[in-house]
Amino acid sequence: MLPNILKKNVAIFITYQIRIWNRNIEAAEKLVTLLISENIKAEVSKSVQEAARDADIINTCTGASTPILKADWVKAGAHINSVGAPRPDFHEIEEDLVRKGIIYTDSRESAENEAGDVIKAGVPVFAEIGEVLLGSKPANKNSLTIYKSLGLAVQDAVTARLVYNMLYENNPL
Ligand SMILES: NC(=O)C1=CN([C@@H]2O[C@H](COP(=O)(O)OP(=O)(O)OC[C@H]3O[C@@H](n4cnc5c(N)ncnc54)[C@H](O)[C@@H]3O)[C@@H](O)[C@H]2O)C=CC1
Numbered sequence: 001m002l003p004n005i006l007k008k009n010v011a012i013f014i015t016y017q018i019r020i021w022n023r024n025i026e027a028a029e030k031l032v033t034l035l036i037s038e039n040i041k042a043e044v045s046k047s048v049q050e051a052a053r054d055a056d057i058i059n060t061c062t063g064a065s066t067p068i069l070k071a072d073w074v075k076a077g078a079h080i081n082s083v084g085a086p087r088p089d090f091h092e093i094e095e096d097l098v099r100k101g102i103i104y105t106d107s108r109e110s111a112e113n114e115a116g117d118v119i120k121a122g123v124p125v126f127a128e129i130g131e132v133l134l135g136s137k138p139a140n141k142n143s144l145t146i147y148k149s150l151g152l153a154v155q156d157a158v159t160a161r162l163v164y165n166m167l168y169e170n171n172p173l
């Protein structure tokens with residue numbers, strides 16, 4: 001999933017440098033090789049701390065059950081996209097870091113009931129992404145912000161429809 005998230009990030013920025021960390025360095029090297037083969041600038045980091053240093057955007061996408069990203073490693077004003085830790089007993093972001101951030105999510109109900117990091121930190125969700133897109137809640141671009149992704153059922157339904165259309169109706173839309 002991470003390669004696709006990174007490609008979406010890169011499409012937004014004119015200048016960027018991607019640093020990849022994985023607990024298995026061969027996996028990080030494989031992803032860097034894939035990105036470079038698609039003309040995306042990327043390099044391997046030997047630690048999470050090294051990967052996160054001075055980063056504007058941090059994507060965490062792990063199956064970790066204990067936090068891998070610490071508050072001290074993240075600069076003020078950074079934005080974190082947290083895709084992993086989708087269960088109450090899973091964690092990938094240190095509690096202090098979650099408390100420092102402004103929390104955005106796709107579904108408030110899901111985040112408050114499923115996202116281990118949000119539940120443990122006991123912090124409120126500031127806004128759903130839909131509220132930001134509609135302009136009823138601000139993006140707080142200069143603050144430390146955390147987007148807690150969990151996925152919406154409607155995304156699965158639309159994806160299933162696209163696959164069905166491509167398979168049986170030869171029409172992606
Ligand atoms: N937010 C969302 O919409 C979605 C979230 N997920 C969640 O995102 C996470 C990643 O999913 P995929 O990329 O499909 O899985 P994957 O198996 O391809 O990648 C998981 C990565 O987490 C790493 N990892 C596992 N335990 C770790 C630990 N203790 N410390 C450091 N790294 C660790 C693995 O080495 C692997 O690189 C999972 O927790 C999954 O449940 C998956 C689909 C949608």
Ligand SMILES: O=C([O-])C1=[NH+]CCC1
Pocket residue numbers: 086150151
């Ligand atoms: O496939 C998955 O593991 C998940 N999808 C949404 C949250 C977790």
